[in-house]
Amino acid sequence: MYSDPEVLPLVTPVELAVATCGERVEGTMTMLKSAVLFAQHPIKVHIFADESLHRSLSDLLEKWPDTFRRRMNASLYPITFPGGQDKEWRHLFKLCASERLFLPSLLKDTDSLIYVDTDVLFLEPVEKLWSKFAQFGPLHLAGLAPEHEDPKAGWYARFARHPFYGRAGLNSGVMLMNLSRLRAASYKTDMSPLRLHWDEVLWPLFRKYRFNITWGDQDLINIIFHFNPEFLYEFDCAWNYRPDHCMYGSACPAAEDKGVSVLHGNRGVLYDAKNPAFRAIYQALRDFPWGGDVVQDLLDPLDQALSSAENTQCGRLSAQFTQGLRRTIVGYRAGWFGRRDVFGDVSKV
Known part of the structure; x- marks a missing residue:
């Protein structure tokens, strides 16, 4: 088999994660279709969804032709949030989008994955994006694209009332996550002289900035990487192209x-x-x-x-x-x- 010269050999299988609630089933299925349609290898997909949607998602996947269904190993999980703060996290921004914040603790046996929002479409093989993990330095534990290329025109530089990454902030709709490193790292914050682990940082940051954040979980991600920029691998806007x-x-x-x-x-x-x-x-x-x-x-x-x-x-x-x-x-x-x-x-x- 030949391979795309821009894609590095896979060390581990591609893993993809998405969280879907409400009326986003069609969008989720179209996103998955775009990923599978051009994939070079089978993809392992983690679908977090309200349990009321599990049957419809399973039925739709079962209708895919065998040729394509065999290219994706899908697992369905319920939407869950830790610590009894289900209501706060579920409605932080878009319904259940903040589930991405808890993937390191929810998928403890998973090393790395690509998280995408339901409104994402792959126009090139997902392996090309996965190959960017091989470009991570020893400290990098996540990869994101800037919110904007020009800070003067971007939202964060003009309007944010909280710390954010770099000069223009980050967009979290497409996120490379090395879950092993996210779990293991200790993070600087402006709340304590002590470094905290990922699952120790989220709720205190939310409590401190809850009245200053506009874009929910994306803003929390920006706050974390503002204080820990060495952990962030930045990829270009072609991999998260927005209006x-x-x-x-x-x-x-x-x-x-x-x-x-x-x-x-x-x-x-x-x-x-x-x-x-x-x-x-x-x-x-x-x-x-x-x-x-x-x-x-x-x-x-x-x-x-x-x-x-x-x-x-x-x-x-x-x-x-x-x-x-x-x-x-x-x-x-x-x-x-x-x-x-x-x-x-x-x-x-």
Whole structure:
């Protein structure tokens, strides 16, 4: 089997985690579909969800064709929060999004994983993002992208009423987590001269800053890495591309260079008409028929939908949106992934 030259050999299997509550089942399934569709290897997925959603999630996964279902080993877990503070953590920001804060204690036998929000879409093989673990230094225990490339235009530098990482803060929608290191490390804070472990830091930080934080668990993550910047590996915006990167013009140099690798449709833009370019990509992946022709049934409808969005700021940058996806499809044609039988003719790409 050939392999994508940008992907380092896997040392451990890719593991992915997501937390879903409320009405995000369709979004969660589309995210998982995008991850599995182009994956080079089977993925182990940890799905944290309200127990009322377990049956529907299981039934939907069972409907996937065997060819693709075998590429994902999914485990379902209930949403749980420690210490009797279930209500506070569940409603901290988006419903149950703060579950990511507790993955080190909830998945004690897991070494590393990629956590993503339900509104994330993979446009390149998930292994490419996983390969960034190999770029961690000896102190790095998590990887995140900046909230904004320009601090003058970013939210944190202008409005935050709490400490945050670096000059522009961090966005937590896509997060590389070395759980072993997160569990083992001791963290500096502004609450005690003593260093505290991860599970000792969260509730005191929440209590101190609860009236100053706007973005919930993301703000707590920013506070932690403000005081412990040496623990943070920073990756570029192409791996967490959001509406802020295009709604006022092109604001992600990495995507200008190589295209979007991971799309993050925060602020609900995947599901409404506010940003037709983001919605077009979501709908194209959601509606792509398993085993369909990747050009005729995915790229062609997507190109047509994006052409209808050319009068919007993000729509004008549609070439960035599809560049990574086209590169992935060319990889199948070259036999990089050893899965040419899964798709139809890609010679037109």
